[in-house]
Amino acid sequence: MCCCKSSGTAGSDMGDAFPCIESRIGVCGGEPCITRTRIPVRVLEQARRLGINESEILRSYPTLRAEDLAHSMGLRASSSCRNRTADSGK
Numbered sequence: 082m083c084c085c086k087s088s089g090t091a092g093s094d095m096g097d098a099f100p101c102i103e104s105r106i107g108v109c110g111g112e113p114c115i116t117r118t119r120i121p122v123r124v125l126e127q128a129r130r131l132g133i134n135e136s137e138i139l140r141s142y143p144t145l146r147a148e149d150l151a152h153s154m155g156l157r158a159s160s161s162c163r164n165r166t167a168d169s170g171k
Contacts, residue, residue: 135150
């Protein structure tokens with residue numbers, strides 16, 4: 082089940098579940114990005130995996146809000162959960 086809904090602009094946003102995240106074909110190759118920015122969710126996830134804390138990430142990206150960062154982590158957690166469920170059905 083997908084949490085995306087059509088934004089009517091050749092892409093999708095993540096709807097009520099992740100309102101700060103959208104995916105648009107013409108922006109970052111259609112990767113999920115933080116709305117109002119071109120910051121891909123995968124970049125924020127990678128920073129966290131490398132041990133960069135939230136305040137450092139927010140300082141590095143002045144247009145990013147704490148709420149955006151929380152939603153990006155929630156999206157990744159949700160995607161990981163869906164992928165594990167799909168893999169276990171094989």
